[in-house]
Every structure is written in C-alpha cells, then in structure tokens.
Amino acid sequence: MTPEQKALFDQLTELQQRTAINVLAGMTQRQGYYAAGGKAQNDGAADSSAYEIMSNPQVVAFMDAMKEAAVTEAVMSRTEALERLSNFARTDLKDLVEFGQYELVQDDDGNPVIQSSWKIKDSVLQDPMKLAVISELTAGRDGIKIKTHSPLTAIKQLADMQGWDSPRKLDHSSSDRSMSPKGIDASKLSTAALAELLAAADESPAD
Numbered sequence: 001m002t003p004e005q006k007a008l009f010d011q012l013t014e015l016q017q018r019t020a021i022n023v024l025a026g027m028t029q030r031q032g033y034y035a036a037g038g039k040a041q042n043d044g045a046a047d048s049s050a051y052e053i054m055s056n057p058q059v060v061a062f063m064d065a066m067k068e069a070a071v072t073e074a075v076m077s078r079t080e081a082l083e084r085l086s087n088f089a090r091t092d093l094k095d096l097v098e099f100g101q102y103e104l105v106q107d108d109d110g111n112p113v114i115q116s117s118w119k120i121k122d123s124v125l126q127d128p129m130k131l132a133v134i135s136e137l138t139a140g141r142d143g144i145k146i147k148t149h150s151p152l153t154a155i156k157q158l159a160d161m162q163g164w165d166s167p168r169k170l171d172h173s174s175s176d177r178s179m180s181p182k183g184i185d186a187s188k189l190s191t192a193a194l195a196e197l198l199a200a201a202d203e204s205p206a207d
Contacts, residue, residue: 008062019053024066029054082161084132088154091133096124097146120146 001009009017015036022032030043033050040046053059097118105113124130136147158164 002065005062005065008058008065011058012056012062016053016056016059019050020059020062023054024063078161082158084129085154085158085161087129088133088149089151089158091130091148092151093146093148096120096130096133096148 012020015038018036019029019032019038022035023029025032027035029050030046033040033046033053038046038049040049054063097120099116099118101114101116107113133148134146135149136145138145
C-alpha cells in the first residue's frame with residue numbers, strides 16, 4: 001500500500017479492513033463479510049451488515065484509493081508508450097537473430113551440403129524488451145519465420161505523439177496565376193497555420 005492507502009486502512013475497524021480486502025479480492029459483499037468473521041445470524045442480516053460496512057465513508061475512501069491505484073497501474077503511461085515505440089524503432093532484425101551457414105550432410109560425391117540458417121540470439125531470449133519487438137513467430141514447411149514490428153511505423157507514431165511534424169506553410173500564390181485563391185478547409189489547418197493566414201490577411205492592403 002501507498003502511505004495514503006495505509007493511512008486510510010488504519011482508520012478502519014478490523015472487521016471493516018477484512019471485509020474491504022475480501023471484496024477487493026473478488027468476493028461479494030456478503031462473502032467478504034462472512035470471511036472477515038462477521039457474526040450475522042442469517043444471509044439477510046449479513047447483507048445488511050456488509051452493506052453498512054461498505055457504505056461507511058471511511059471504507060469508501062479506502063476502496064476508491066485502492067481502485068484508483070489499480071487502474072493507474074493497468075493503464076500504460078505516456079512514458080512507457082514512448083519507451084516501447086523507441087525500442088521498436090531502434091531495434092533491427094540483425095539485433096535479434098544471428099545468421100550462419102551450416103554443413104548438414106555430404107552428397108554422393110562427398111561434397112558438403114551447406115544451408116543458410118538463423119537463430120534468435122541467446123541475449124534476446126533473456127531481454128523482454130528485445131522479445132517485445134518480435135510481432136510474429138511461425139513454423140511452417142519452409143521453416144521458422146520471424147516478423148518484427150515496423151520501425152518506420154514506430155517512428156511515425158513517435159512523431160505524432162511528440163508533435164515533430166512541423167505545420168505546413170500556406171501557399172498564398174495562385175497556382176493558375178489567376179490571383180484568385182482557392183477555397184481552404186479551415187477545419188484541417190493547425191493553429192499555427194491559421195495564425196499565419198490571419199496575419200497575411202491583416203497585412204494585405206484594404207480595397
């Protein structure tokens with residue numbers, strides 16, 4: 001538990017603590033109450049007692065803190081996403097496998113039969129980040145095939161997340177030399193492009 005979660009937990013009675021923990025573990029409120037040592041004489045009374053416990057403001061605060069932490073841990077952070085995409089972008093196939101030529105057998109004339117082959121590097125098998133680069137590994141009649149996540153796609157996604165694409169400059173000249181500007185879909189313009197367009201309008205001489 002975090003210090004905040006521990007502080008909220010310590011404010012609860014022992015029955016409240018055990019019931020809350022049991023519910024977090026997946027039990028129903030009634031099951032959690034009974035497993036915590038609840039002394040209700042029947043299921044109706046147990047349901048009432050469990051509901052009272054779980055509705056207590058201090059119990060609710062503790063449960064909310066625990067659930068928020070679980071959701072935060074489950075959701076990939078921006079930093080984690082950037083690290084994984086960077087790993088995809090930087091890792092080449094040669095970083096994952098080693099190629100070689102191996103003598104299998106000899107033919108009828110005593111000449112060696114050489115076959116090109118490859119294998120995943122031992123270091124990669126011990127590195128979860130490197131293994132994550134492999135998107136597909138299949139075995140068929142032609143042997144084992146390996147497919148990796150596209151570095152170019154990863155770079156494009158990194159560029160989108162980091163805003164590396166610079167705004168496109170507007171062409172204020174008329175391509176057909178008619179001096180009549182063509183219609184512009186302003187909804188597709190970036191903020192910087194709109195500002196440039198407005199500045200150009202302000203600088204143009206009045207009729």
